Amino acid sequence: LYPIMGQDIYLLLPPAFEETTVRLGQTGRPLSLRSRRRGAGRYIAGVTVDGVALDRNWVGHAELLATQVLEFDLSDDAVRWELQPDGEWMRRGPVDFAEGDAQSWLYRWVDSRQRR
Numbered sequence: 001l002y003p004i005m006g007q008d009i010y011l012l013l014p015p016a017f018e019e020t021t022v023r024l025g026q027t028g029r030p031l032s033l034r035s036r037r038r039g040a041g042r043y044i045a046g047v048t049v050d051g052v053a054l055d056r057n058w059v060g061h062a063e064l065l066a067t068q069v070l071e072f073d074l075s076d077d078a079v080r081w082e083l084q085p086d087g088e089w090m091r092r093g094p095v096d097f098a099e100g101d102a103q104s105w106l107y108r109w110v111d112s113r114q115r116r
Helices: 061-066 102-114
Strands: 009-011 019-024 029-037 043-049 052-054 058-060 069-075 079-083 089-094
Touching (some): 009 061, 043 079, 058 061
Parallel strands (some): 029 069
Antiparallel strands (some): 009 058, 019 029, 043 052, 079 089
16 A cells, blocks of 8 residues: 555555555554465456455545455556546556566656647
């Protein structure tokens, strides 16, 4: 989880562990973070919040405080996310890295956004 300064959201990042429990805030309520890996599992293929599939790559602070189990499904395949007109992110499927490595793909993507 990566907090975004000035906002009440946390970006989801692949955990480096299979399972851990953290204590939240002043209440000390436990939050279990679990991961299921396929292969090296470098990319997030899906996330569930208390067993319900999450359709975005972030969680809100209030949502996190109410969550008991955050489970990550990790894969060797990157997943593409697209920003929708309503401002929501939507998972769109695998990323096609056919034109070079992931770093060059990222540079091309940023360049295409800056030209708009």
